[in-house]
Amino acid sequence: MPDIRIYPAAIGHPARQDEGRSATGDGLVFEGISHAYVAANGSTPVLDNVSFRAGPGEVVCVVGPSGCGKSTLLNLAAGLLRPTAGRAYWKGREIHPGVNPDLGMAFQQPGLFPWMTVRRNVAVGLTTRGSSRVEANRRADEILDTVGLSGFGDAYPNQLSGGMAQRVGIARALALRPKLLLLDEPFASVDAFTRLKLQGELKTLLSLDKPTVLFVTHDVSEAILLGNEIVVMSPRPAAVRTIIPIEREDRDRAGPGYARKMTEILKHLGVETNLARD
Numbered sequence: 001m002p003d004i005r006i007y008p009a010a011i012g013h014p015a016r017q018d019e020g021r022s023a024t025g026d027g028l029v030f031e032g033i034s035h036a037y038v039a040a041n042g043s044t045p046v047l048d049n050v051s052f053r054a055g056p057g058e059v060v061c062v063v064g065p066s067g068c069g070k071s072t073l074l075n076l077a078a079g080l081l082r083p084t085a086g087r088a089y090w091k092g093r094e095i096h097p098g099v100n101p102d103l104g105m106a107f108q109q110p111g112l113f114p115w116m117t118v119r120r121n122v123a124v125g126l127t128t129r130g131s132s133r134v135e136a137n138r139r140a141d142e143i144l145d146t147v148g149l150s151g152f153g154d155a156y157p158n159q160l161s162g163g164m165a166q167r168v169g170i171a172r173a174l175a176l177r178p179k180l181l182l183l184d185e186p187f188a189s190v191d192a193f194t195r196l197k198l199q200g201e202l203k204t205l206l207s208l209d210k211p212t213v214l215f216v217t218h219d220v221s222e223a224i225l226l227g228n229e230i231v232v233m234s235p236r237p238a239a240v241r242t243i244i245p246i247e248r249e250d251r252d253r254a255g256p257g258y259a260r261k262m263t264e265i266l267k268h269l270g271v272e273t274n275l276a277r278d
């Protein structure tokens, strides 16, 4: 079973401030994270004492109601935000705002550079990190092929559909072979058939490169297919409602384990089904 545990907020072994290190070990760790957005007209509490861990090479999926704070959690992991309370760690070091060379991230909105070709959009992160242009373009074409966009390298973002643009965003994150991969509903705009294909491709890529992955999705079946564990969040301000481990046999969509996990997760999300009865 993957090594992902809930860490209570008052964990009893606080990180040593001097070194910025956590006693909780490698991987991505959230320790008692609370977050509120503060504006002139008041404060919006979003995350409430969230603690869990994704160990090295593990895929942790996060599901929860819309607006509960899932993207906020990813932004905290990326160092784009600082939590109001608690700490987040990557490889034992507290995450601070700044560039994390291990990080690849695909946002809900792909945010492509409109003046760059698709190939350049994917390759730019690699050249920034020191790859030659030739090597970066080769890798970009390889990963564009994987996401079903071979032949679109010379197109510009405004020539793409929403689902295609989202796939370029995924390719841009994967091209870096990141050690920490943060995916925010990466297939939300992708049609159902392409989505199934991409889920399979992503699973293969993850098994090869073995990054630590935090994967936000609204699709519970996708979470069961890809995740080692599923973190179910409550409505905002979101707390961890439960963490559900996924075994290999649970991924067989025709098997009883799949229906059981599906029913269990939906129940925690407040949706009753009779999937497991037949």
Ligand SMILES: Nc1ncnc2c1ncn2[C@@H]1O[C@H](COP(=O)(O)OP(=O)(O)OP(=O)(O)O)[C@@H](O)[C@H]1O
Residues within 6 Å of the ligand: 037, 038, 044, 046, 064, 065, 066, 067, 068, 069, 070, 071, 072, 073, 108, 236
């Ligand atoms: N920059 C911001 N300033 C103020 N409030 C924000 C900001 N970003 C998000 N929020 C609020 O925080 C809450 C959580 O937002 P977040 O985007 O993290 O939710 P989410 O779970 O990702 O939702 P969805 O499933 O719809 O993508 C929402 O109520 C949102 O309005």
Ligand SMILES: [Mg+2]
Residues within 6 Å of the ligand: 070, 071, 072, 108, 184
């Ligand atoms: Mg979101």
